[in-house]
Amino acid sequence: MKRIVVLMSLILVACGAPANQPVVLPELLAQPTAYLDSSYPTAQVAVQSPDQTASGIDVRVEQVWMDGKNVNANVCFTLPDSSDWSIYAASLNYAGNVLQEYGTTLVSVVEPLDGQAGLRCDTLTFVVSPDADLTNATIVIESIAATPRGDEYCSAYMPKIQQTLLDRGVGIMLECVDVNGMLTMQITNIPPEMSQEQAEQLVYSEEFYTVKGPWSFPFNLAQ
DSSP states (O other): OHHHHHHHHHHHHHHHSOTTSOOOOGGGSSOOOOOOOTTSOEEEEEOSSOEEEETTEEEEEEEEEEETTEEEEEEEEEESSSSOOEEEEEEEEETTEEEOOOEEEEEEEEOOBTTBOEEEEEEEEEEOOTTOOOTTEEEEEEEEEOOOOTTHIIIIIHHHHHHHHHHTTOOOEEEEEEETTEEEEEEEEOOTTOOHHHHHHHHTOGGGTEEEEEEEEEEOOOO
16 A cells, blocks of 8 residues: 555656656665775876886886776887787786786887887786785786788798898798799708708797897886
C-alpha cells in the first residue's frame, strides 16, 4: 500500500510541474561517487638527468608518473635516418627488480628533413604492483631499432651488411635478385666451413638495424 501511495505522489508531482522544469526522482538526487583505492596512487616526478646521449643518439625523458599500476614516461629520441625507428629494448629497475616487459604508445614523429635529425616521442608504460618501492628507480632504454621490412634489406641495409662482413674477413657474398617482382636479398656465397644457418645468423643479425645505448634515467617516485 505504501508503494502505491509513493508512486501516486510522484505522478502528481510530475503532472503539477511546469512544462519546462524537469522532474528529478528522489533516488537520482544523490549519485554514488567512484571509489579510488588508496593503494592505486597517482604521482609524478621530474627525472634527475633528463638528457642522455649514447651512440650518437640523444634521448630525453623529462617526467615519470604513476597512474594506478602503470609507471609511465614520455621518451623522445633523435632518429638516425628516415626508417621506422622505435624503442627495441627497455627496462624498469627498482628495489632489486628488473622489469623488461613494457608497452609503448606513439605520441609524435618528426621526420628528418634537410640534414636536420628527426625526432620520435613515445609513452613508455611498465605495470607494477601498487606498493612497488620506486624510491630509487631507473628507466633504462637499452636500444632502439628499425626492423627491415620488404625490400628495405636491398634498398638500405645490404651495402652496410656486406661491407661489415668484408671488414671482418667473412667470405659471405650478398646479392639482390628479383623474386616475384620484389627485390630480395640473398646469400650467394658461403665459406666452406660455414653452414647456411650460421651465415643467415650473421647476415640477419639485429646488430645491423639496432642502435645500442644504454640511456639511463634515475628517478625517485616515493609513495
